[in-house]
Amino acid sequence: MDPGRPRIVVVGAGFGGLRAARALARAPVDVTLLDRRNYHLFQPLLYQVATAGLSPEDIARPVRAILRRQRNLRFRLAEVRHVDLSARRLETSAGAVGYDVLILAVGGATHWFGLESVERHAFGLKSIEEAVALRNHVLRMFEMGVQEPDPDRRRAMLTFVIAGGGPTGVESAGALSELIRLVLRKDYRELDLVEVRVVLLEASDRLLAPMPERLQRVTAEILWRKHVEVRFGAKVVEYDGERVVLQSGEMIPARTLLWAAGARAAPLAQDLGAAQGGGGRVVVRPTLQLPDHDEVFVVGDAAWLEVDGAPLPMLAPVARQQAAQAAANALRLLRGEALRPFRYRDPGSLATIGRNAAVARIGRLQFSGFVAWVAWLLVHIVNLIGFRNRLLVLINWAWDYLFYERAVRLIHASREMDHALAGEAVPDAQQAGGKG
Amino acid sequence: MDPGRPRIVVVGAGFGGLRAARALARAPVDVTLLDRRNYHLFQPLLYQVATAGLSPEDIARPVRAILRRQRNLRFRLAEVRHVDLSARRLETSAGAVGYDVLILAVGGATHWFGLESVERHAFGLKSIEEAVALRNHVLRMFEMGVQEPDPDRRRAMLTFVIAGGGPTGVESAGALSELIRLVLRKDYRELDLVEVRVVLLEASDRLLAPMPERLQRVTAEILWRKHVEVRFGAKVVEYDGERVVLQSGEMIPARTLLWAAGARAAPLAQDLGAAQGGGGRVVVRPTLQLPDHDEVFVVGDAAWLEVDGAPLPMLAPVARQQAAQAAANALRLLRGEALRPFRYRDPGSLATIGRNAAVARIGRLQFSGFVAWVAWLLVHIVNLIGFRNRLLVLINWAWDYLFYERAVRLIHASREMDHALAGEAVPDAQQAGGKG
Numbered sequence: 001m002d003p004g005r006p007r008i009v010v011v012g013a014g015f016g017g018l019r020a021a022r023a024l025a026r027a028p029v030d031v032t033l034l035d036r037r038n039y040h041l042f043q044p045l046l047y048q049v050a051t052a053g054l055s056p057e058d059i060a061r062p063v064r065a066i067l068r069r070q071r072n073l074r075f076r077l078a079e080v081r082h083v084d085l086s087a088r089r090l091e092t093s094a095g096a097v098g099y100d101v102l103i104l105a106v107g108g109a110t111h112w113f114g115l116e117s118v119e120r121h122a123f124g125l126k127s128i129e130e131a132v133a134l135r136n137h138v139l140r141m142f143e144m145g146v147q148e149p150d151p152d153r154r155r156a157m158l159t160f161v162i163a164g165g166g167p168t169g170v171e172s173a174g175a176l177s178e179l180i181r182l183v184l185r186k187d188y189r190e191l192d193l194v195e196v197r198v199v200l201l202e203a204s205d206r207l208l209a210p211m212p213e214r215l216q217r218v219t220a221e222i223l224w225r226k227h228v229e230v231r232f233g234a235k236v237v238e239y240d241g242e243r244v245v246l247q248s249g250e251m252i253p254a255r256t257l258l259w260a261a262g263a264r265a266a267p268l269a270q271d272l273g274a275a276q277g278g279g280g281r282v283v284v285r286p287t288l289q290l291p292d293h294d295e296v297f298v299v300g301d302a303a304w305l306e307v308d309g310a311p312l313p314m315l316a317p318v319a320r321q322q323a324a325q326a327a328a329n330a331l332r333l334l335r336g337e338a339l340r341p342f343r344y345r346d347p348g349s350l351a352t353i354g355r356n357a358a359v360a361r362i363g364r365l366q367f368s369g370f371v372a373w374v375a376w377l378l379v380h381i382v383n384l385i386g387f388r389n390r391l392l393v394l395i396n397w398a399w400d401y402l403f404y405e406r407a408v409r410l411i412h413a414s415r416e417m418d419h420a421l422a423g424e425a426v427p428d429a430q431q432a433g434g435k436g
Numbered sequence: 437m438d439p440g441r442p443r444i445v446v447v448g449a450g451f452g453g454l455r456a457a458r459a460l461a462r463a464p465v466d467v468t469l470l471d472r473r474n475y476h477l478f479q480p481l482l483y484q485v486a487t488a489g490l491s492p493e494d495i496a497r498p499v500r501a502i503l504r505r506q507r508n509l510r511f512r513l514a515e516v517r518h519v520d521l522s523a524r525r526l527e528t529s530a531g532a533v534g535y536d537v538l539i540l541a542v543g544g545a546t547h548w549f550g551l552e553s554v555e556r557h558a559f560g561l562k563s564i565e566e567a568v569a570l571r572n573h574v575l576r577m578f579e580m581g582v583q584e585p586d587p588d589r590r591r592a593m594l595t596f597v598i599a600g601g602g603p604t605g606v607e608s609a610g611a612l613s614e615l616i617r618l619v620l621r622k623d624y625r626e627l628d629l630v631e632v633r634v635v636l637l638e639a640s641d642r643l644l645a646p647m648p649e650r651l652q653r654v655t656a657e658i659l660w661r662k663h664v665e666v667r668f669g670a671k672v673v674e675y676d677g678e679r680v681v682l683q684s685g686e687m688i689p690a691r692t693l694l695w696a697a698g699a700r701a702a703p704l705a706q707d708l709g710a711a712q713g714g715g716g717r718v719v720v721r722p723t724l725q726l727p728d729h730d731e732v733f734v735v736g737d738a739a740w741l742e743v744d745g746a747p748l749p750m751l752a753p754v755a756r757q758q759a760a761q762a763a764a765n766a767l768r769l770l771r772g773e774a775l776r777p778f779r780y781r782d783p784g785s786l787a788t789i790g791r792n793a794a795v796a797r798i799g800r801l802q803f804s805g806f807v808a809w810v811a812w813l814l815v816h817i818v819n820l821i822g823f824r825n826r827l828l829v830l831i832n833w834a835w836d837y838l839f840y841e842r843a844v845r846l847i848h849a850s851r852e853m854d855h856a857l858a859g860e861a862v863p864d865a866q867q868a869g870g871k872g
Contacts (some may be wrong), residue, residue: 038845055493064623068622074581077847094583139474140513143474147514269462392828395831
């Protein structure tokens with residue numbers, strides 16, 4: 001590190017932050033990367049951790065291992081609490097950190113839409129801790145279900161409701177249904193599968209909103225075949241841990257609600273005092289700068305940039321492309337050159353619904369079924385960071401595919417677990433590690 | 437399950453309980469296996485989870501998956517609270533469970549020898565939760581160490597003390613030293629390795645007490661070469677989370693103490709009201725029955741059986757052999773046949789100290805170095821349950837061996853972590869998931 005060089009600080013080691021840090025590797029700058037976790041998480045596969053297909057270690061990699069060779073970079077495990085825009089300084093859990101240029105890639109968070117009872121009792125799916133908490137909970141429901149003599153209570157334990165028909169909701173519903181029908185049925189011979197329900201609730205009348213209509217219909221059909229009950233026009237308004245209440249007044253007794261119905265910007269985005277688009281996302285210029293601060297760039301889920309009247313979606317490709325552009329623009333800024341506006345190159349979109357089943361749009365091409373599923377596998381394996389992670393994930397997938405298994409069916413101890421074992425009332429789902 | 441058949445209840449799904457359950461597979465009895473976890477844990481490799489070499493999922497396997505094909509068995513996730521010997525009934529978190537024959541394989545627990553300050557602040561290593569808590573803590577000490585300007589505080593963060601020179605202590609010390617010197621040194625270029633200490637404290641004057649003296653000396657020598665400071669005659673009397681105090685009055689500033697200095701029987705063993713040997717272990721007859729209850733067998737760590745004037749050690753081979761014998765004796769009891777006394781066939785013992793370094797005694801043969809290390813690898817791979825676990829562990833080991841890496845360097849979120857990030861005082865080490 002050279003004290004005379006410009007200091008570029010990158011906040012967040014997700015898809016955006018990592019890409020920005022790497023894009024600065026050869027530049028004559030000092031880069032500090034901050035994150036409150038010591039690992040990069042491959043979020044698109046988090047639902048497989050929640051459904052016992054992968055272990056957390058398979059989809060996470062230490063930031064220091066990834067960036068070990070980048071000599072102009074230092075990593076700091078720290079939580080950023082406040083951005084002092086006028087002093088060009090971050091206040092963090094590890095002290096103050098000054099910057100000449102700041103790239104904020106703080107990512108997204110679950111959007112609860114102000115539904116407090118849902119936030120208290122439902123599971124989110126944004127962190128490893130939440131994914132493991134959900135896995136523990138689902139497996140525990142089966143263990144409790146086989147011991148429960150009361151049929152109403154038993155059915156509520158075996159009803160798994162997923163709110164939100166986007167990629168996370170659709171992929172989770174498919175994976176959960178397969179976990180139950182292909183794997184757990186072998187473990188719990190005493191259970192009657194007729195009592196087990198996986199319900200996917202979508203407030204609008206279509207799944208995977210950005211996909212072409214034909215693929216949306218195919219998705220719903222595949223889910224039906226996998227015994228997922230898909231309900232359109234179903235908006236959750238309340239959940240007390242026992243009953244999901246819909247806007248229509250309908251009530252679904254269920255001990256599990258996965259909330260995949262919304263994403264918003266991480267809380268730090270609101271700290272900037274800048275104008276916001278939807279979901280707390282910060283409005284940025286086409287160059288990805290804050291309107292009033294040339295030296296501050298915001299990228300990824302936390303940024304709101306409209307293209308042709310609509311904001312760019314909260315997806316990994318957007319975050320990566322913006323981060324590369326922000327890093328390039330940061331260097332142009334330091335050299336006194338003109339900055340360039342961001343242009344999104346849409347690589348298409350993919351969602352998997354289970355064995356041999358996926359939908360894919362690449363450019364104007366649309367696929368579904370086995371071909372799309374293979375495309376999904378390839379894209380995810382290639383994008384995983386680290387060859388060892390790729391190898392372990394491939395082995396796990398091959399194993400599950402061939403033997404109809406899921407390796408990671410472990411219930412880790414937690415307060416929730418210990419309460420349940422003690423026969424006491426189950427506390428709020430998320431206390432058991434659900435909140436990162 | 438056939439209500440007319442004799443009911444054999446096995447408590448514990450460790451090495452002993454699993455072996456007992458399997459030994460009853462073809463017998464005309466109904467078997468109920470109870471455990472408070474839903475997985476079998478391969479405890480001998482737990483120290484590799486604590487030192488970031490393996491993930492918990494690699495060394496644990498769901499009980500239901502292991503025993504899926506055993507038709508006369510049912511598994512219940514439940515904690516046993518009390519054994520009502522006169523009524524032949526267990527009181528559990530899942531209700532009462534009656535038995536005709538009971539096989540208790542409840543295992544061991546950490547023996548704190550009444551040292552309350554140690555129990556509060558040190559890490560044990562008996563469960564997945566404790567291993568992950570220790571891994572998180574060690575990695576966090578490095579992250580905090582690189583940010584700490586005060587040299588005394590920094591050195592205390594980078595001093596790792598292990599109490600107990602048995603297999604767990606020796607293997608942990610070797611693995612921790614290699615983690616630091618081969619892997620973390622690449623991640624933390626800012627750190628001066630001279631400030632990092634791994635200290636192994638042993639109260640007596642020899643390591644690996646049951647090993648031949650020559651191998652004990654070899655072990656100490658290998659540890660020295662791996663930069664572990666081995667201290668004999670060093671007995672811990674107090675630990676406040678900052679300083680390890682020895683009986684001599686000496687004080688070692690250290691933020692980490694792993695307690696591998698003692699094992700005792702699990703608490704349920706004390707509930708029987710039976711005579712106890714050392715460490716709360718229940719005295720059994722040579723047939724493994726309780727003195728006053730023919731229908732109750734105790735095996736493994738919880739049982740105290742003297743052979744030639746000395747109790748059998750708390751080791752997996754003892755537990756397995758006793759469990760097989762208890763199951764056979766249980767069937768003899770039900771058939772009205774004479775029971776047979778237990779005879780231990782010592783398979784030898786093994787301990788690994790790191791790359792290419794181990795000590796082994798098999799019968800009267802003694803090995804050390806590379807040959808012993810290969811023997812250790814083979815024995816552990818063969819004994820791991822489940823081919824998939826074997827494959828994943830082998831890949832992890834091969835990778836680490838070839839590339840001087842450790843995959844699982846993830847710091848999972850916990851209250852401890854969040855306190856540290858918030859810059860607050862660190863609470864008791866074990867609150868952060870340390871207690872299972």
